[in-house]
Amino acid sequence: MHTSPLQPQPPSSKSGTLSFCLSLVVLITSLAITSCSSSSNPEGFPTASMSLPTPTSVPASATPNPTATLIIPDPPYLTWTGPSLPQHLTDELVKSGYFTPTSNDINAQILISQDPGPEVVSWLYVASAPFYSFTEEILSADLYDCWTTGGAGSMPFSEVLVSEDTKESFDLLWGPGNEECVKSVKAEELSQILWLEKDAIALLPFDKVEPSYRILAVDREDPLSKDFNQEEYPLTLRFNYQVPPQFHITLGEMQRLVNFDPSKLTSVALTGVTALVRDTASIMEELGVLYPAGDIQDILAKADITHINNEVPFAADCPAPKADQVSLLFCSDDHYIQLLEAVGTDIVELSGDHFGDWGPEAMLHTIDLYHQQGWKFYGGGKTLGDGLAPVFLSHNGNQFAFIGCNGKGIDRYATATDENPGAAQCDFTWMIPEITRLTNEGFIVIATMQHEEVDSFGSIALQSYDFRRLAEAGAVIVSGSQSHHPQAIEYTGSSFIHYGLGNLFFDQWYLAHYNPKQHINKDKSFIDLHYFYNGKYIGTRLVPLQFIDNARPRPMTDEEAFSFLNEFYKFSLWNGDWIHLYSSGYMSNRIDQ
Structure with missing residues (x-):
């Protein structure tokens, strides 16, 4: 809890006594709310995504000075961050250009903590397995047990891999990670080690996700699903901001620190x-x-x-x-x-x-x-030119260019010409530079x-x-x-x-x-x-x-997929290596060699 930047005035009148009484009532009410809140989680299982009470504006004094003028500062705002905010998130706030850190909460224009207030930080973490994994979901209770006690043999993973920044976040949330179950690695090596440690999983922020990871549902909530409910997802760190009463600041959407936006x-x-x-x-x-x-x-x-x-x-x-x-x-x-x-x-x-x-x-x-x-269509059309031309689709700000053709050596299948409809025969001398042009223009081809x-x-x-x-x-x-x-x-x-x-x-x-x-x-x-x-x-x-x-x-079924994909991976490559060497565990046996 941060120290209040407001200095109490001496109670020299009835108004001072009234202010003290009101403050006492507010304090008792807060303690009651806290007590009720803790009883709603009888098992005491801490979650990253915390349900906080709706903030209520409480005046600093029962008799505010009618001549007081609110100060409307310009960004960057002098910002105090509570001890629960990981340093790497504080650094991200500073990078945005809207906040300047201060260690003195008395002079701060904005205070950031997990106290009630509008949300300013929402940092979503994902649990991931290697791409080739057959694991699809895990329970947050297993993650918590691993982190706090080292877990038990019933866990569907052998250990949890994290970067130093991620460990800092979860250490603040769940306490120091158990060394037997939590392994800290360099951020740039996380994906490679995860592929080698066949039965491990990794925790990482959503903004670090890349194709080598298989994102797992946690407690049946899948960040990649259209049905994803972020309020129910247990691996989101949230922090709020408070503004001292002498200032008037309302942060806009662009000033919030968010690493996952479903839009x-x-x-x-x-x-x-x-x-x-x-x-x-x-x-x-x-x-x-x-x-x-x-x-x-x-x-x-x-x-x-x-x-x-x-x-x-x-x-x-x-x-x-x-x-x-x-x-x-x-x-x-x-x-x-x-x-x-x-x-x-x-x-x-x-x-x-x-x-x-x-x-x-x-x-x-x-x-x-x-x-x-x-419907859009491509790869064929009313003429050869229509069929070869890329088709564009946009969704959630992602700009796609679809391009296609018939690449068989026998051209009788591709009937499109300048005058006739049909499938378009591949013209790689045109198609290859066209793909490069579209890529350079920012399209996902x-x-x-x-x-x-x-x-x-x-x-x-x-x-x-x-x-x-x-x-x-x-x-x-x-x-x-x-x-x-x-x-x-x-x-x-x-x-x-x-x-x-x-x-x-x-x-x-x-x-x-x-x-x-x-x-x-x-x-x-x-x-x-x-x-x-x-x-x-x-x-x-x-x-x-x-x-x-x-x-x-x-x-x-799981059994059918396991048998089929294990054979399929024998013929599939990832960055030049046969995927089967990893999925079979062969590479994990050679880690120390």
Whole structure:
């Protein structure tokens, strides 16, 4: 508690006595409130996010001087910070230019503490595992036990890694961290050590999040979720400000110190092959148009931007679907577009091999349907120029440029010309400098391609060459839309590459079951959820899917995901290293060597 900067006046009259009595009443009331407040947490578990009583303005004197004039100072304000505010947050306040620190609370124009008042600091911390981890959530009680007592064997992690600044914050909150369970490391080494310490987790401020971390929900509150309730989240440090009565200061939104603002966060869902034909369409006719999305609709619809790679045109004269259709010329009935509506489609990729199957009229009709829905489209269009041109989307201040094409060596799939509609053939001599230009202009570039189809996790040389050069040009995300068998990922230090996500809605489940030697894993796929904050790419969550028939995927169970991803990581790279070496624990065994 800070020392009051107000000097009491001698009680030389009845007004002085009255002032003393009022002060006594206020003090007794405060003690009563404090007592009630402490009884609301019978187990005594301290939380970082504190519910403070609503501040009440109490006059310094019962008979204020009617001739007193309030002082309205200009920033930077002379600021006293209480002992509960970590030094690194005090430094951040000073960096803002609005506050000048003082050790004397008597002369301060603003006082910052956890006493009641308007909020001035909100500093959110996240619990993170390495990207490859299968852990999704933890309990704050386990974190607290680790910090205070060293924890027990039942904890879902081996230790907690923190930087010195983060340790300072939680030492002030929970007391000194237990040396057996809390390990302090250099901030610049935190991510690397976390990847090596396979079963550890890290605590770090949200503004330090990067793609190598997997952000965990804490007490079921997930900072990356649209349903996130920050008031219920236990890892937020909050501090308030008080203004002595002789000053008039009201801090604006720009003067608050905040490291997490949900209005700056965007999620983008990228998907693989959609082809509403053959047995997929037959099942839709039998069980309902929305049947394929029954288990994944919420995942896609909750993303801020949802991408669908629909390879097949809609056609007014499309015949009734046949499960055993032999021809590879495809079309979809118009009413199947309801499925794309249901999953929250925002942007459609038209680079698919089968977009031209039903001729120019069907392609133009499909484009008209997308226009009617208000959806953006790219990678194909009414002309080659339309298809190659980037498409722009903005959300929460994050500016995206989607760009795509058909990169198969056989150009018969890409029918777009200067006069004809269709998928756009890749022109890398134009596309690469265009990506660099867009990046230099501040856009987050997401590049997707139809490329060569490979029935294995690993990428072939041509895929690696083309995908990597788009990443090197500046694309933050490079994603393959063509694969029916899910393929590997690769992180280059600045770009996330996924060579192929597999099918979203397409009837290849039966191939994996009846001819597994040639088509294993065609009953599995991914949705990639990419996250961006304040113009920066901060991470990706892979959502592995398991098909239950020729139309409907569902999220994998924990057991299915564990088996599938362990194999998948054998073919995936992170900054040049095989991810499997970390996820298997092999690298952790070599830490001291």
